[in-house]
Amino acid sequence: xxxxxxxxxxxxxxxxxxxxxxxxxxxxxxxxxxxxxxxxxxxxxxxxxxxxxxxxxxxxxxxxxxxxxxxxxxxxxxxxxxxxxxxxxxxxxxxxxxxxxxxxxxxxxxxxxxxxxxxxxxxxxxxxxxxxxxxxxxxxxxxxxxxxxxxxxxxxxxxxxxxxxxxxxxxxxxxxxxxxxxxxxxxxxxxxxxxxxxxxxxxxxxxxxxxxxxxxxxxxxxxxxxxxxxxxxxxxxxxxxxxxxxxxxxxxxxxxxxxxxxxxxxxxxxxxxxxxxxxxxxxxxxxxxxxxxxxxxxxxxxxxxxxxxxxxxxxxxxxx
Numbered sequence: 259x260x261x262x263x264x265x266x267x268x269x270x271x272x273x274x275x276x277x278x279x280x281x282x283x284x285x286x287x288x289x290x291x292x293x294x295x296x297x298x299x300x301x302x303x304x305x306x307x308x309x310x311x312x313x314x315x316x317x318x319x320x321x322x323x324x325x326x327x328x329x330x331x332x333x334x335x336x337x338x339x340x341x342x343x344x345x346x347x348x349x350x351x352x353x354x355x356x357x358x359x360x361x362x363x364x365x366x367x368x369x370x371x372x373x374x375x376x377x378x379x380x381x382x383x384x385x386x387x388x389x390x391x392x393x394x395x396x397x398x399x400x401x402x403x404x405x406x407x408x409x410x411x412x413x414x415x416x417x418x419x420x421x422x423x424x425x426x427x428x429x430x431x432x433x434x435x436x437x438x439x440x441x442x443x444x445x446x447x448x449x450x451x452x453x454x455x456x457x458x459x460x461x462x463x464x465x466x467x468x469x470x471x472x473x474x475x476x477x478x479x480x481x482x483x484x485x486x487x488x489x490x491x492x493x494x495x496x497x498x499x500x501x502x503x504x505x506x507x508x509x510x511x512x513x514x515x516x517x518x519x520x521x522x523x524x525x526x527x528x529x530x531x532x533x534x535x536x537x538x539x540x541x542x543x544x545x546x547x548x549x550x551x552x553x554x555x556x557x558x559x560x561x562x563x564x565x566x567x568x569x570x571x572x573x574x575x576x577x578x
Contacts, residue, residue, distance in 0.1 A: 273307035274336050276300040277315060281325055281333045358553040359388035365410035368397040369492055370537075374511060374567065375411065375558070382557050389550050397462065403542050408551045411558070413509075414535045421540040424555060427562045430510040431531035434522040439502040446505070449479040449529055456485035456504035458495045469507050471529040478532070483507065496522075507531055514568030537562070 279289035280300060290297040308315050315329035325333060366375055372395060379391060394400070394407075402410055402421065413429055433452075435445075446452055449471045459467055467488075470480045485504045489495055492512055499506040499513075500521045506513075516522040539555045541547060561567075 270307070270310065273303040273310070276303035277307055277329075278333065278336050278340070280304060280316070280323060281329065285323055357388065358386040358550045360548070360550050361390045361392055362409070362550045362554060363407045364391065364393045364554070365400045365402065365405075365407045366393055366395050367411060367413050368395045370413055370511060371395045371411065378561055381561075382554065385557070386550070386553055389553070402540065407542075408548065409539055409541045409554055412538050412540055422543060423538045423540045424559065426537045426539055426559055427566045429533065429535050429537050431533045432508060432510060432513075432527075433505055433525040433529075433531070434499060434508055434513055434517065435505045435525050436500055436502040436521065437523055439499075439504065440523070440525070442502070446526055449481050449526065452481045452483065452505065457483040458485055458498050458504040458506040459483045459488045460492055460495060460507065461488050461490045462492075463507070470532040471526070472532055473529050479529075511537075511566065511568045 276289070276293070276295075276299075279293050280286055283289040283292060286297040286300050286304075290300050293300070304315065311328075311332070313328045314326050315332060317324050317326055371393070376393075376395075379393070383389060383391060399412070400407060400410065402408075411426075412423075443455055446455060449469070452469070457469075467483050468480050469483050470478065472478050487495065487498050487503060492508070495506050496508070496513055496516065498504065499508075500516060505525055506522075510517075513522055517524065539558060541551060541555070
């Protein structure tokens with residue numbers, strides 16, 4: 259059905275308003291006083307609405323007006339629509355007033371979002387008490403436009419030309435292992451050594467099972483990672499690495515705490531895993547961006563600057 263056919267015309271909107279006023283006041287006379295209309299006008303509008311719907315909405319006596327079962331159900335729906343329209347008007351008005359308010363729908367990466375965004379969201383909400391957060395945590399990319407999200411955080415290269423992206427901070431990959439593992443197996447000196455050592459592989463990596471490394475001389479080496487555990491859950495691999503099961507290819511935000519405490523240590527620090535990604539916020543468009551969305555984007559950029567929280571105690575090799 260065409261969208262315009264779904265909207266009530268002006269007469270029907272006036273009829274619904276008259277019906278709701280009468281239902282709330284319990285009287286045509288009282289409703290007329292509230293709306294500043296003549297009671298006979300309201301009566302005609304309610305009768306017209308009943309004819310449109312093909313059902314009686316009120317039972318009427320000379321002294322009393324009561325909702326029928328159909329009328330009570332229609333009132334609930336009408337009030338919900340009125341509330342939604344009020345919310346829409348209020349949120350739209352923030353374009354002019356610059357106030358952050360309304361429901362902010364966020365699409366956040368599952369593991370990263372739980373580790374590094376969720377703990378700080380109360381801080382954002384305290385600063386913007388009129389914003390309500392509706393956060394979805396998933397490692398699957400969502401279609402922001404089709405699914406109605408206001409903003410997303412993404413950890414990758416971005417290819418969707420419909421989206422407007424803001425780079426928040428680098429995403430640095432590195433190899434790491436438990437000290438006990440290196441004491442038992444020895445530390446690799448070149449990427450090729452990984453092919454004889456147990457590796458812990460993340461199956462969600464686009465190049466899985468291949469790992470590619472680049473050194474300062476732009477020498478590039480690709481190896482096939484193999485070992486006792488392959489998983490699409492990065493945190494499961496971190497736990498396995500801490501227990502000394504193998505060498506893990508990870509990201510700084512995932513293992514920053516373990517590197518800071520020494521349960522994991524960097525391996526092959528002079529070789530950088532090839533990675534063109536970063537951490538971004540993305541929105542469907544910058545044009546007339548709602549204040550609530552702009553407030554979130556500015557807040558998260560400030561939260562991760564000048565240094566991201568997972569790098570406060572550990573600084574891995576810089577991107578080249």
